[in-house]
Amino acid sequence: MDIDGADKQEEKPVKKAKVAAAQASASAESAAPYPDMALAQDIHRLTMIHAGKLSVDDATSITGTKPEDLLERVMLRVGAGSSKPFDDVIKENEEKYKAIEKEEGKDVSKVEAKEKEEQVDDSEEPLLNPELYRHLQSTLAYNSSSALSEDQLKTLAAHNESILAILAEGVTKAKEEAGDMEVLHATMEIARYQAKTGTKESALAAYENVLALPKLSVGKKLDGHLEMARVCSFWGDWRQMKDVLEKAQKIIASGGDWDRRNRLKAYQSLSNILVREFEPASKLLLGGIATFSCTELCEYPEYIMYAIITNLLFLKRTELKKNIIDGSEVLQVAKEIPVVLKLANTLYECDYKAYLHTIVDLQPHLVANRYLQPHSGYILRELHVLAFQQFLDSYQSVTLDSMAASFGVGTEFLDMQLSRFIAAGRLTAKIDKYGGVVETNRPDWKNARYQEMIQKGDLLLNRIQKLGRVVDL
Template sequence: MSEKMEVDTPTTAATEEKKAEHVTPSASGESAAEHPDMKLAQAIHKAVLMSSNKIPMDTAHIDTLKADLIKMSNPSLIESLASPLQWDLSTVDIAGMKTANETTLNELEEKVKEAQENAGDMEVLEARIAVAQFAAKSMSKKEALAMYQLVLDLPKLSSGKQMDALMEQSRVCSFYSDTLKNKDYIAKISKLAEESGDWDRRNRLKVYTALQNILTRDMKTAASLLIDCIATFSCTELCSYPNFILYTMMTNILYLPRTDLKAKIIDGSEILSVKDDVMPVFTLVKCLYDCDYKGYLQAMVEVESVLLADRFLFPHAGYIMRELHVLGYKQFLDSYKSVTLTSMAQSFGVSVDFLDVQLSRFIAAGRLTAKIDKFGGVVETNRPDLKNAQYRDMIQQGDLLLNRIQKLARVVDV
């Protein structure tokens, strides 16, 4: 009789306490597939920026990346990067790579057939996963996703193993920056996580979801998910711990109250353990908390280069820098009923003209509740009255409710 794969027990109120006994152990960051390598994805991102003169050129980085790509033997990826990296492929044996990959793939598929004929379901699963992992390393995105789909199509596959395969598909999409498909895979994982799945998989799913939210600029949701995982991060297959802390700090600085910023970020033991790896961002947060606005703007200059060098944050560098400016100006103005432009400019270490332009733009956009008295050279804050705002909202909602009741009454009368 063939050996069966583990099958999840249906979750009911009676079995909830014993759920963990019926769940396949999670593939933690250490045991997850080696490829796609997200460090390589970061290296590719930096190299492309260097080739387009958006960040300083580092020829050693480019040369190391090309050597790593050749070692991976992924002709599809190499060909797609030839133009962005200005890479002459005449010295690269693309045809030989394709031939070697086809031979390896056939050998792995033979092992799958052998397992189907002579072994059990678990051996078939392991052989099929080996094919998918090879595809993630040396084949195209489309082929890698298709091979993991064959894993998902296996019968009697536990929900835990399904989540692992879907996470690998999500990583493939993340590697190639395919946010649309990645969104679908994360939705499938989330649905499975609601029905079953161990704590570690659910915890890792938060990181997968958060990074997807960063790419789609849902920073607030990402911030909440990331800060929940600080003490329990195990998703090293998706990003390094310092990078995880970087994402946590950059998103949460925009939303955390000042007291929480101190307790959870500045004094957080986990963050302090990697502070040196994220020093520009840590300095930014510390200066904001200490009301050192001149240091805050200076830190923003260094942080911008950090944003540009990171593949998840790069698309939103301009947005984040704008929000950081608003954050600093708002915190400063909240302390005053009115303040001179000269005094405020001195606090931020900028010229009066620069500050005037910045404040005017943010005030006109409704981002700052203040007005500028150009004649007197004064910025006056105009804090909204919370009680009056709540009263207006109540009146508007009341009118809406009365209109709906009247419409319903007319329908009933008819």
């Protein structure tokens, strides 16, 4: 059971208010609150701390919470919470779903409105998920005195089975007494409860039952696929997430509103990051900055962070200035992502010394992010290549000492870095170690294009001459 996908390849004390540009859309507001992707990020950070890949100081700085407090909060959230006795939590949850079952067959819009009111505090509602609890207890070596016992975990499992039985009765009742919308609502309740309390396999199977319903609209099919993709992402199954989104793309080709199209693009952008397809991800992320509404997937500042990091690797300087550095949506969340914004600014301003220092500051933020951590080494390497190439593009030759001073590093270190990237074909330059000079070897693009045009012109002329001879005959 791979909760963060680490082998395949922040605590927020107060929930932050969403930025105005990232208000949830109508379809996003109706999305299931589970799986909770903020919780998945916290679990990933705890996994990185436990593995020694993220220091305690860095984790505390990023999350604003000590790791031991974050661990306690996560385990309470996955288990039965802390505000009420265990037995009371079980009893209240059972009463809640019995009340929902009584509503099945009635006006779906009224039921959904009532549920929306009850979802205000979903971010703190315990998951009651015994399988996830056991996995984290083992993986993170959680042995607190407040930990749930094995008997309590078995009680949770039995309780969840009883709730699923209640929800299944609701489906049967809806089929007998109501219409297609009520059946869809009742079947979706089972899938969403499985996403909250069950395993990846049980949740996906429940969503397949939803998608198998007759007369399902394109919009509802897309909603089901997006929620399935979130289940796959939560459990670290990147490959299956990509497969689910590919199916969603085929569905939306036959219809679908712009809101869901934009949400699908946001999901696809993160899926592309997970499989290191950064260029298509960068385009989707940049295009979605103004229309982002997937607050169930990630927070808006987090989305902007992904957009900046990926687009730094591909955007031209003029586009970087226009879309990132001076972008109004980006500036709205500047205070929440100071490191990545400083990275973009120092690169644009050619302040290479500050740029390298910012890369060092960026590293723990990459490790602490479940989407970027598997590619942190690759991203850091590409950011170095980007700066070195930008610097060398301004010179035909430059001394190693001068370049080292600009980057604020030692000459030997710079020599080693440049040699590695030149040998790998990442930099168009060569090093004269005897003279201590770096000579650029940039291709003459204008001349190359001129030669290409001449060759194509000759080819076209030959074809015209052959055609002329055929016509004369």
